[in-house]
Amino acid sequence: MDVCGFREEHGLKDYQKPIVEETLHEFEALKRQNVFISLPQGTGKTIIALAALTKLINDGKVKRVLVLIPGRQLVKQWMEKANEMFYGLGLIEYAKLSKEGIEKIRGSLKHFGAAGTAMTMQSFKNVFKKEYFTEEDFDMVIIDEAADLVVSRDFIEGFRMSKYLKGLEKWQNPKLFLLPYHVMEKKIIGLIKKFGKNSKLIRKMVQETQFICTVRDPEIIDDPPINVFVETLQDNYKKIKTSVHRILNKYGIEGYRENLETLLNPETLDRLKKIYHLDEDTLQQIQVSIVKYILIQHIEKWFLYSNRTELSRSILSAQRDVEEWLSYEDKKLNKLVEVVKNHLDKNEKVYVFSQYLATAELITDFLTRNLSLKPRDITLITGLDEADAQFEKLSSFKRVGKVLVTTPVFGKGTDIPQADVIIVYTPPLSTEKLFQVVGRIRGGDVIFLAYRGYEEAIMNQVAEQLRRAFASAGVESPGLNRYL
Amino acid sequence: MKALDLIAISDIYADIDVLSHLVSMWGERERENRVTIVAGDIGIKSASRHYVQDIHHAFSLLSKVSRYLLYIPGDSDDKELEVNLPNAINLDRKNCILEFQDVKVGFLGLGGAPAHSVRADEPLPYLWDESIPIIAEGLKTELKINIEKAAQGHPDYIVLVTHFPPYGIADRSKPITLREMVVLEDILEELKGETKPEAEELTKKKITTSPRHLGSRILRDFVKYYKPDIHIFGHVHKEGGKTETQEATRFFNVSHLSPLPYRLTGRKFLQLKITKENIIASFDHIITERNMPFNEFIEKYL
Numbered sequence: 059m060d061v062c063g064f065r066e067e068h069g070l071k072d073y074q075k076p077i078v079e080e081t082l083h084e085f086e087a088l089k090r091q092n093v094f095i096s097l098p099q100g101t102g103k104t105i106i107a108l109a110a111l112t113k114l115i116n117d118g119k120v121k122r123v124l125v126l127i128p129g130r131q132l133v134k135q136w137m138e139k140a141n142e143m144f145y146g147l148g149l150i151e152y153a154k155l156s157k158e159g160i161e162k163i164r165g166s167l168k169h170f171g172a173a174g175t176a177m178t179m180q181s182f183k184n185v186f187k188k189e190y191f192t193e194e195d196f197d198m199v200i201i202d203e204a205a206d207l208v209v210s211r212d213f214i215e216g217f218r219m220s221k222y223l224k225g226l227e228k229w230q231n232p233k234l235f236l237l238p239y240h241v242m243e244k245k246i247i248g249l250i251k252k253f254g255k256n257s258k259l260i261r262k263m264v265q266e267t268q269f270i271c272t273v274r275d276p277e278i279i280d281d282p283p284i285n286v287f288v289e290t291l292q293d294n295y296k297k298i299k300t301s302v303h304r305i306l307n308k309y310g311i312e313g314y315r316e317n318l319e320t321l322l323n324p325e326t327l328d329r330l331k332k333i334y335h336l337d338e339d340t341l342q343q344i345q346v347s348i349v350k351y352i353l354i355q356h357i358e359k360w361f362l363y364s365n366r367t368e369l370s371r372s373i374l375s376a377q378r379d380v381e382e383w384l385s386y387e388d389k390k391l392n393k394l395v396e397v398v399k400n401h402l403d404k405n406e407k408v409y410v411f412s413q414y415l416a417t418a419e420l421i422t423d424f425l426t427r428n429l430s431l432k433p434r435d436i437t438l439i440t441g442l443d444e445a446d447a448q449f450e451k452l453s454s455f456k457r458v459g460k461v462l463v464t465t466p467v468f469g470k471g472t473d474i475p476q477a478d479v480i481i482v483y484t485p486p487l488s489t490e491k492l493f494q495v496v497g498r499i500r501g502g503d504v505i506f507l508a509y510r511g512y513e514e515a516i517m518n519q520v521a522e523q524l525r526r527a528f529a530s531a532g533v534e535s536p537g538l539n540r541y542l
Numbered sequence: 543m544k545a546l547d548l549i550a551i552s553d554i555y556a557d558i559d560v561l562s563h564l565v566s567m568w569g570e571r572e573r574e575n576r577v578t579i580v581a582g583d584i585g586i587k588s589a590s591r592h593y594v595q596d597i598h599h600a601f602s603l604l605s606k607v608s609r610y611l612l613y614i615p616g617d618s619d620d621k622e623l624e625v626n627l628p629n630a631i632n633l634d635r636k637n638c639i640l641e642f643q644d645v646k647v648g649f650l651g652l653g654g655a656p657a658h659s660v661r662a663d664e665p666l667p668y669l670w671d672e673s674i675p676i677i678a679e680g681l682k683t684e685l686k687i688n689i690e691k692a693a694q695g696h697p698d699y700i701v702l703v704t705h706f707p708p709y710g711i712a713d714r715s716k717p718i719t720l721r722e723m724v725v726l727e728d729i730l731e732e733l734k735g736e737t738k739p740e741a742e743e744l745t746k747k748k749i750t751t752s753p754r755h756l757g758s759r760i761l762r763d764f765v766k767y768y769k770p771d772i773h774i775f776g777h778v779h780k781e782g783g784k785t786e787t788q789e790a791t792r793f794f795n796v797s798h799l800s801p802l803p804y805r806l807t808g809r810k811f812l813q814l815k816i817t818k819e820n821i822i823a824s825f826d827h828i829i830t831e832r833n834m835p836f837n838e839f840i841e842k843y844l
Contacts, residue, residue: 286836287836290836290837290840291840294837294840294841350844353806353844354840354844357806370783371782371783371784371807371810371825372806372807373805373806373807373808373809373827373829373843374806374839374843375827376809376826376827376829376832377829377832377834377836377839378832378833378834379835379836380836381832
């Protein structure tokens with residue numbers, strides 16, 4: 059008799075079955091050490107992994123599994139989902155980093171027949187360092203949202219990759235990595251390189267029409283002064299950046315152009331001073347210019363994303379045109395109220411995303427006041443909330459809420475299928491993150507807001523990019539296996 | 543009936559250029575009705591060889607446009623700072639009452655800053671550690687005596703002036719530093735400002751340098767109990783321009799007048815129009831060319 063498996067009302071979907079079979083075949087018949095599953099958000103990567111795991115447990119091939127998840131709140135969600143769908147798994151959450159805690163888990167694993175333990179990747183780092191657990195304690199490792207810690211496309215990616223799950227690459231146990239479909243090839247190649255060539259990548263674009271979002275044309279807001287401010291700031295930004303490049307040209311400094319911000323690092327500056335004999339004035343000029351252009355970018359965001367409070371406290375509020383602009387109500391927030399109201403009137407749940415904390419708070423306050431929302435109607439979740447509070451708030455929204463406002467706090471694996479529409483008030487900083495964000499709602503409308511002119515052109519491009527991505531659904535691109 | 547024009551500034555760092563602009567902007571016409579409060583960090587004692595002259599120069603300018611100059615030293619000032627001008631009144635651990643036409647205002651003050659609000663390696667002359675019971679008791683007693691003395695004159699309003707904020711009000715920031723490089727690094731880090739990824743569990747080091755409440759708990763308890771009408775302070779530059787009302791007290795973080803450490807939020811002052819009936823508050827900036835086109839404005843002031 060099986061020790062674990064799907065509960066009665068649950069099971070695999072048709073497209074999930076061959077993926078589970080393929081995974082098991084890779085591990086069992088082909089003795090693969092690592093299997094990477096890369097599927098679109100919402101297609102049930104976790105369910106696929108758990109189905110494969112239950113089969114291996116029932117066949118007596120796996121007794122103890124280690125599950126690694128990026129964030130603490132996700133560990134809870136992961137376990138909740140596992141227990142809701144599967145019986146007999148009895149995974150234990152690894153909560154505290156203490157020897158006593160470890161012994162408790164070890165005891166549960168031994169005496170109560172728990173199938174394993176789930177912990178954050180950060181906890182794994184500590185556990186590995188202190189050797190509380192070793193590879194002998196487990197027969198298999200599942201790494202969910204495996205690309206999460208290495209998704210950023212910056213210059214230190216190589217460094218991050220070397221630090222990523224450090225030590226796990228030496229474990230000989232079978233490892234199952236779960237990644238979203240939109241992760242860039244370069245990152246998957248990096249992961250495969252790190253964990254060894256005895257790997258298999260199962261990468262499929264599964265077509266689940268209910269997960270395809272409808273990307274609406276951006277809602278346009280007429281507010282001409284915004285264009286003047288933003289274009290001026292953009293010109294200034296370019297001018298300052300050019301002046302930094304000019305200094306670099308003058309001294310023949312190469313290797314920093316892609317990420318000029320690294321020049322603010324005192325060690326880097328010391329190096330430049332020694333190698334290129336830069337004087338103090340020049341160094342200071344570089345630093346001040348870089349800080350200035352970052353500042354200008356930031357001010358641009360204050361204008362675009364309704365941060366009137368910060369603008370009012372700044373010296374810009376003393377400039378005639380800005381003062382006048384600040385004297386009337388924010389038109390973008392008014393448009394947001396209009397759009398949210400339209401959806402609430404249709405009895406739909408709305409998810410508003412903001413990249414910035416201050417804007418998210420502002421939006422929550424503004425919507426509450428202008429739509430007379432009760433506290434249970436609107437939920438704000440940000441990084442200021444503890445992991446447990448985030449989880450509880452999200453559950454509350456799913457059950458009784460009408461509007462959810464968040465910052466990028468749910469960048470990793472959280473589903474919000476209850477939301478019918480997502481309004482991206484301030485877009486994330488990369489396309490990958492945008493995919494993650496809109497993917498949370500598992501189908502529905504995606505709405506952007508943009509001021510007519512400069513921002514309109516940008517948001518049209520973003521919307522177009524998203525549309526193209528959704529339109530290309532169904533086209534399989536497993537070509538990465540050439541790297542294996 | 544003309545209102546008393548109470549102007550509050552802080553964190554000047556002896557920037558004579560901005561003070562000169564201030565003088566030309568305010569003008570001498572309203573001098574007789576104007577009281578200027580300087581809430582600390584008037585100069586930088588540890589960085590200037592001409593500290594005393596700097597302070598004298600700053601106050602001479604302010605004196606031209608103010609009938610009275612009330613001041614307290616901040617953490618960057620000499621604790622024993624005394625300004626020898628007939629209309630300058632040191633409020634540090636003292637109190638006074640000023641009467642204008644029909645409105646009477648009591649003032650009391652406390653200078654310096656709690657040591658926990660600045661970076662550990664900062665060479666600042668006027669700091670105290672409120673976690674030491676005897677120091678905490680001393681500060682509480684002085685504040686208590688001064689507010690009670692001020693209250694005995696039956697003023698219409700009582701104004702508390704400190705350099706630092708009370709705990710929990712317009713006081714959230716990383717510990718204060720005057721070192722430009724550290725400020726630059728902070729600005730960069732904050733401007734990148736996404737919500738921190740949850741996986742990134744904080745180490746002890748990160749906690750000590752991340753933004754937190756820098757204000758004084760002693761001051762918080764004192765204000766809660768004695769409820770002055772107005773509390774003016776500076777010190778936490780990032781929260782400059784913030785206003786809050788709690789119970790009967792209106793709080794104003796008036797930092798910072800100097801364009802340092804942040805040009806974007808500098809040149810700030812608070813104006814309170816005080817009559818027997820009410821107080822009207824507004825923040826403004828020392829900017830003389832407000833009609834300048836936006837692009838020129840950016841060039842000049844950022």
